[in-house]
Amino acid sequence: MTLIGLTTLFLVPIAVGIRIRHDFTRIERLEQARQSISKAIEVARRSDMFLMHRYIEPGNTNGRFVPDQEYTDLVKMWTDATSHPEAIDALDATGRSNWRSGTTLVSHWIESFLVRYAGKGNYPSTHDFELEEPRFRHGLNALLAARDGAADQQDELRKKQAWLNTAQLTVVTPMAIICFALAFLAWMNVRTLQQTWMREREISASLAVAVQESNHRIKNNLQVIGALIDMKMQEPGAMVPKAALEDVVHQVRAVAAVHDFFSHELRSDQIQGDQMLRRLVELTASPIGLHVDLETEAMALAVRQATAIALITNELLLNSGKHGATEARVEMKTAGTVAWLRVSDNGPGFPPDFDATVNANLGLALVDTLARHDLQGDLLCSNDGGATVEVTFPLAGAA
DSSP states (O other): OHHHHHHHHHHHHHHHHHHHHHHHHHHHHHHHHHHHHHHHHHHHHHHHHGGGGOOOOTTOTTOOOOOHHHHHHHHHHHHHHHSOGGGGTTSOHHHHHHHHHHHHHHHHIIIIIGGGGGTSSSOOOHHHHHHHHHHHHHHHHHHHHHHHHHHHHHHHHHHHHHHHHHHHHHHHHHHHHHOHHHHHHHHHHHHHHHHHHHHHHHHHHHHHHHHHHHHHHHHHHHHHHHHHHHHHHTSSSSSOOHHHHHHHHHHHHHHHHHHHHHHTOTTOSEEEHHHHHHHHHHHHHHHHTOEEEEEEOOOEEEHHHHHHHHHHHHHHHHHHHHTTOOEEEEEEEEETTEEEEEEEESSOOOOTTOOHHHHOOHHHHHHHHIIIIISOOEEEEEESSSEEEEEEEEOTTOO
8 A cells, every 4th residue: 555655646647747747838838829829819900990091071072092011011910920830730620720721811811912002003992892801700700719819718718727637636645645755846846837828817817808908998988989979960950061970080080099009018108298299180181281390308197198299199180281371390399297289381371359168169268178177177278370279287206
C-alpha cells in the first residue's frame, strides 16, 4: 500500500503538471490567434467606416473621392493584420475555415471594391454596392465566428484544467496521509495552478471592465447623436432639408472623432484635447473649403468636455462657411484652472446688438447650450474683422 501511495504521489502530480502545461501553452496560442483575428476585425470595421469619409458636394451625384493616402493606409493595415497566417494554426478546422473565408471576402471588399472610392477605377454604382456589401458582411461575420471559436476553445481547456486539478486533489490527498513529504510536492503543484487561475481571473475581470466602459461611452455618444437629430426634426416643415442632414452628418463625425481617440485606451477617462481638435478641424474644414489656422495647447479633457468642445467647434466652423467666410482661426488655451476656446473668421460678423440667448439660430443655440450646460462655462459673441465666438470653461478636476 505504501509503495502504491508513493508511486501515486510521485506520478500523478508529474502527469497532471505536464498535461496542464501543455494545455496552458495551447491557451496562450489560442489567445494569440484571437488577438490576430481581433486585429483583422478592427481593420475590416474600419474599412466599412471608410465609406463615411466620402464627402458629397451639392449637385455632384458622383461623389468626391477620398484622399489616396487614406486608402493606402487602410490596405497596409489590412495586409499587416493578415500577413501572419501561422498565428491561427491553433484554431480547429472550423475556425481556420472561417478565417480563410472571412479574409478572402474582406480582402475582395478592400482591394477590389473600396479602391474605386479612392479614384482608382469607375466610381461604384448603387447596384454595385448592394452586391458587394452583403459579401463583406458575410466575411466579417466569418471572422467574428473564428474569434468566438478561439474563445470557446480556451474555455474548454480551462474547464479541463479545473477538472484535472480536482481529480489530482481527490487522489493525492488520501495518499498524503501515508507520505507527507511527497504530498508537500503535490501542494506546491496545486499552488502553481491556483496562481494560474488567479491570473486568468484578473485578465477576465479587466476585459469585463473595459467592455463595460466602452459600452457606456458608446451609449452616451448615441444619445448625443439622437438629440442632434431630434433638434433638426423640430424645425418647421414636413421634410428635413438636405442642408440640415449635412449638418447632422458633420456633427456625427465630430462625436466620432472624440470616440475614436477614446477607443485607443478604453480604461482612460480623459482625452488630449489638442490632438482631438486637430483631427476635428481636418474633418470639418476641408469639405467646405475653409482655411483654418489652429493654435492650441496640450490639455486633458474629460469625456463630456471633449464631446462638447468637438460639437461647438464643428458648428462654429460650419456657420463660418455658410456665411461666406474663407478663413478661420481656432484657439484653445489654458489660464490656471480655466480654459478658453475661441473661433473667429473673416466673414460679415454678427448684426449690431446681437444677443446669442435671444437672436441665435438653431446652430448657435446649440453652441450656447453646450457651453453653459455641458462645459459649465460662458459664451461671448463679438465682431473683430468678422465673427468671433469665445467659450470660457473650468477644466475638469481643477481645484
